[in-house]
Amino acid sequence: MDPEETVQSIGDAIKALDQQLQSGDPPINSPQWQQLYTSREDLDDKQQALVLIDIQADDATVQTAAATIVTATKTLQADIDQQGTVDTIINDVSQISAAADTILKSV
Amino acid sequence: MKHSIEFSYHIKSFALVATIGFCCLTGCVSDDDVDQATTAFVQASTTLTAAYQTFLLNANSAAEDHYIDEQTHNASAITGKGIQQSAKLTDAEIKLRTDAIKALTDYTTALATLASNKPAAQNQTDAAAASTNLTTLTTDATSAFDAPASGAKAPDFAGPVSIATTAIAAVLKLIQSHASASEIRQSIRDNDPKITPLYKVIEKESADLFSLQQNDLGDTGNTLFSAYEAARNAKPVNQADLLQLSDRIKQYEKDEAALSTTDPTKAIIEFEKSHAALVKVITAPASEKQTAVAELIAQVKSFVAEVKAPSKDSASTAQSN
Numbered sequence: 001m002d003p004e005e006t007v008q009s010i011g012d013a014i015k016a017l018d019q020q021l022q023s024g025d026p027p028i029n030s031p032q033w034q035q036l037y038t039s040r041e042d043l044d045d046k047q048q049a050l051v052l053i054d055i056q057a058d059d060a061t062v063q064t065a066a067a068t069i070v071t072a073t074k075t076l077q078a079d080i081d082q083q084g085t086v087d088t089i090i091n092d093v094s095q096i097s098a099a100a101d102t103i104l105k106s107v
Numbered sequence: 108m109k110h111s112i113e114f115s116y117h118i119k120s121f122a123l124v125a126t127i128g129f130c131c132l133t134g135c136v137s138d139d140d141v142d143q144a145t146t147a148f149v150q151a152s153t154t155l156t157a158a159y160q161t162f163l164l165n166a167n168s169a170a171e172d173h174y175i176d177e178q179t180h181n182a183s184a185i186t187g188k189g190i191q192q193s194a195k196l197t198d199a200e201i202k203l204r205t206d207a208i209k210a211l212t213d214y215t216t217a218l219a220t221l222a223s224n225k226p227a228a229q230n231q232t233d234a235a236a237a238s239t240n241l242t243t244l245t246t247d248a249t250s251a252f253d254a255p256a257s258g259a260k261a262p263d264f265a266g267p268v269s270i271a272t273t274a275i276a277a278v279l280k281l282i283q284s285h286a287s288a289s290e291i292r293q294s295i296r297d298n299d300p301k302i303t304p305l306y307k308v309i310e311k312e313s314a315d316l317f318s319l320q321q322n323d324l325g326d327t328g329n330t331l332f333s334a335y336e337a338a339r340n341a342k343p344v345n346q347a348d349l350l351q352l353s354d355r356i357k358q359y360e361k362d363e364a365a366l367s368t369t370d371p372t373k374a375i376i377e378f379e380k381s382h383a384a385l386v387k388v389i390t391a392p393a394s395e396k397q398t399a400v401a402e403l404i405a406q407v408k409s410f411v412a413e414v415k416a417p418s419k420d421s422a423s424t425a426q427s428n
Contacts, residue, residue, distance in 0.1 A: 004311055005314075007314075007315045007318055008314055008315065008318050010318075011318030011319070011321060011322060014322045014325065015321060015322070015325060018322075018325035018326070018328060018329060021329050021332070022328055022329065022332050028332050028333055028336040029333055029336050029337060037329065040326075040329070044322055044326065047318070047319070047322065048319065051315050051316075051319065
C-alpha cells in the first residue's frame, strides 16, 4: 500500500464504525455504544492530523505502520461483518490508532 | 478503414503544411475523431473545474455544519470563530486550488487545439487564455506562499505549483511567439513531465478531503441517531422533537447516498491520463501517431464517463436542515 493512502484507509475504518454505531447493536447510547463512539472519535482526530502532515512515504517505519493500518482495517471490517464483540472491535481500532500515532510521530 | 487512409494522407502532407505554421504538431492527424475527442476533452475539463470548486466549498460547508450539530447536541456555545476553525480550507486555499485546476484546464485546452490542427489564430487565442490564468495562479501562489494566511488548514502546494507554472509558461511562450512546430514539440516533451507532481498533490488532497467529508456526514448520522434515542426515552416524550429528528434522519440517509457521487478524484486522475494521451498525440513520431490517436480517443471516453456536473450543497443538506 502507498503510505499516502493512509488517510483514506482510516476513513474506511471510520465508515465501518459509523455503520456499526447506527445499526442499533450495541443499543444506541448504551455504555458499549459510548465506548465505540469514543474509539471512533479518536480515529477521526488522528485522520485529521494525518491530512495536515507530509507523510514520509520512503520511511520504513511509516511503511510498516501504513501496512498495519490496512490489515487492521480489513480485520475490523471482518469483525463487524461477523458481529464480533465490542472488545474485539475496540482492539482493532487500537491497532489502527497506534499505527497512526507512529506515522504522526515520524515527521 | 477510412480514417487510416486519411491519416496516411495527412502524414505524407506533413512537410508541406509544416512550412505554413505549427498546425502540424500532431503530424497532421486531423480526422473528425480527433476533433471530437479534443472537443469532448475540453468540455469535460470545464465541467471538472466547476465540480472541483463546488466539491471544495461543500467540504467546508459539511465541516461547518457538523461543528454546529455537534455543539447543539452537546448544548455547547456556537461561535463564529468555532465555525471558521472547523472549515477544512481557508478561502485563499480554495482560490489557489481552483486557480491551479483552471490553469491545468486551460493549458490542456491549448494542447487540444494544437492536437486537433485548428487554425493558427485559435492556437494563439487559447495560449493567451492559458497564459492569463497562469498569471492569476502565479500571483495567488506567490502571495499565499510569501505570506501564508493565518489559520492555513492544508499542506501548501508551493513546490508542485511553482514547478508546474514554470513548465507551462515555457510551452505557452513558444506557442505565443510563433515558434516552429518542432521547437514546441520539444518543449512539451521537456516540460510536461514537470506538471505531474501538481496533478498528484491535487489527486491526493481531493481523496483525503472526500474521506473527511464522508466522516463528517457519518458523525452527523451518529449524532442524529443518538439524539433520537434520547428523545424517544425522554419522559414525557415530545412528539414534535421526534418528528423533527426523524426528518433529519431521512435527509441524512438521502445525503449519504448522494455524497458518494461527488468525489472528483477519479475524474481528476482520468483528466491527467487524458492530458498525457494528448501530449503523446502531439509528440509521438509519425509511425506511432495512429496508435496515440486511438489511445487518446479511448482515454477521453473514460474521462468523460467519470466527470459529473457539480451539485451544489448536496453533501451538506442533511446537516443544515
